Amino acid sequence: MSSSPSSRAQEAREAIAVRLREMRLDAGITARELAVRCAWSESKSSRIEHAKTPPSDADIRAWSTACGVAGQADDLIAANRQADSMYVQWKRLQRTGLRRLQESGVPLYEQTRQFHVYCSNVVPGFFQTPGYAAALLTSIAKFRGTPDDVADAVTARMNRSRVIREGDHRFAVLVEEAVLRYRIGSPEVMAAQLGHLLSVMALPSVSLGIIPFTAPRDSWPLETFTIFDGQRVHVETLSAAIKETQPSDVALYLKAFGNLHEIAAYGADARSLITSAIDMLPAA
Structure with missing residues (x-):
């Protein structure tokens, strides 16, 4: 049976979080170092990597730049927006x-x-x-x-x-x-x-x-x-x-x-x- 739209949206967000974590690991930096480079708290990095907090466009650009792969930001932003638009609460719309x-x-x-x-x-x-x-x-x-x-x-x-x-x-x-x-x-x-x-x-x-x-x-x-x-x-x-x-x-x-x-x-x-x-x- 196909999963629900809300669960598929969450799966898409989790896939983006995994990709961001992989970018950090490939860059060889810790979550603390990434937080310093992005000028935010280490807990924010953790929330993003565990798909607890969806990243903004600016967050993805800062993350990509901190990991030395700024060129990947646009594709990630597009994927993030698509995941975000799959299931939108009426109160937000x-x-x-x-x-x-x-x-x-x-x-x-x-x-x-x-x-x-x-x-x-x-x-x-x-x-x-x-x-x-x-x-x-x-x-x-x-x-x-x-x-x-x-x-x-x-x-x-x-x-x-x-x-x-x-x-x-x-x-x-x-x-x-x-x-x-x-x-x-x-x-x-x-x-x-x-x-x-x-x-x-x-x-x-x-x-x-x-x-x-x-x-x-x-x-x-x-x-x-x-x-x-x-x-x-x-x-x-x-x-x-x-x-x-x-x-x-x-x-x-x-x-x-x-x-x-x-x-x-x-x-x-x-x-x-x-x-x-x-x-x-x-x-x-």
């Missing part, structure tokens, strides 16, 4: 608010040609209405205690969503029927959101499948994930955003998407599930 996080994803969204998206809990971001996005982001900001920039974040999310109508992009999207029933915002907000789904599923760039409650299934509901051009996967958990680029892991998510695709309803059947959810909303 959202520490300055929600708007910047929405904007940071624009370049990737614009360059991606084929999206595979699976959502088990909320409507996919680029299909959200302003009202639905505001209700959702407000609850996220409140839960995580982030700065209140929801209005700006909603605007940024709507701007990012232009990719469904602009450029050469294709969207294969699957949502669980439960997403249609979860009440995010008022009944009016939900009615508008569900009506918007009926509109976007008619776009030539969009394939929207709804996985019915009653579908016989071998695949259980999974965490929400997005696959970008079959090359990388972003997975959303309660505590962290996970990025997968290892080919075998990307292939696993593509396989899961394919299995879920087989049991999803499309076309008139999908529209019927959406209209049924609208009909179940309480009258205004």
Whole structure:
């Protein structure tokens, strides 16, 4: 069984720590001497070598220079950044608010040609209405205690969503029927959101499948994930955003998407599930 993304991130950090220790040993200097050359404490060297403290870019450059191999710093920094980006807690991503996080994803969204998206809990971001996005982001900001920039974040999310109508992009999207029933915002907000789904599923760039409650299934509901051009996967958990680029892991998510695709309803059947959810909303 494949290890978890968080454990693989730790393994990557440990590999960097081992490489730094090997550099020191190859240079023939002690941890104390390295600390003196880098102008920091010996305990810091120990924490870095044992993967207890992740090194900064400056730490790696100082370490490499102290060991007489400054030319190796750039490759180590790149590897360190990759390890650091594999598993990033939401509190770190959202520490300055929600708007910047929405904007940071624009370049990737614009360059991606084929999206595979699976959502088990909320409507996919680029299909959200302003009202639905505001209700959702407000609850996220409140839960995580982030700065209140929801209005700006909603605007940024709507701007990012232009990719469904602009450029050469294709969207294969699957949502669980439960997403249609979860009440995010008022009944009016939900009615508008569900009506918007009926509109976007008619776009030539969009394939929207709804996985019915009653579908016989071998695949259980999974965490929400997005696959970008079959090359990388972003997975959303309660505590962290996970990025997968290892080919075998990307292939696993593509396989899961394919299995879920087989049991999803499309076309008139999908529209019927959406209209049924609208009909179940309480009258205004």
